[in-house]
Amino acid sequence: MSQPDFQALTEYFKALSDRLRLEILLVLAEAEERNVSQLAESVDASQPLVSWHLRPLVRAGLVRIRRSGREAYCSLNRDAFRLYEAALSRLFSLDEENAGNPSEEAT
Numbered sequence: 001m002s003q004p005d006f007q008a009l010t011e012y013f014k015a016l017s018d019r020l021r022l023e024i025l026l027v028l029a030e031a032e033e034r035n036v037s038q039l040a041e042s043v044d045a046s047q048p049l050v051s052w053h054l055r056p057l058v059r060a061g062l063v064r065i066r067r068s069g070r071e072a073y074c075s076l077n078r079d080a081f082r083l084y085e086a087a088l089s090r091l092f093s094l095d096e097e098n099a100g101n102p103s104e105e106a107t
Contacts, residue, residue, distance in 0.1 A: 005087060012084050015060035021053050028076040035071050
């Protein structure tokens with residue numbers, strides 16, 4: 001795996017490493033699109049705090065932001081999750097062909 005791939009995976013895991021960010025992702029998974037105020041209400045947090053937590057999610061490519069006037073609308077980037085899943089599978093050889101029984105391999 002190349003250095004840029006490691007950097008992308010680092011951003012991915014940083015983005016997923018916070019409970020509020022995971023809650024934001026879950027809300028977005030259930031909705032087509034939400035503005036930041038709606039997200040804040042859904043996760044019971046302030047709008048500035050949600051905006052702050054959106055930054056790592058956007059940096060990792062997991063959330064897309066669309067601006068309309070003063071409003072920022074957020075949506076889940078499902079394709080990014082698929083790309084990260086594929087990268088992790090390649091990195092750890094998790095494809096079905098190479099997957100063995102972990103308990104047998106550990107002995």
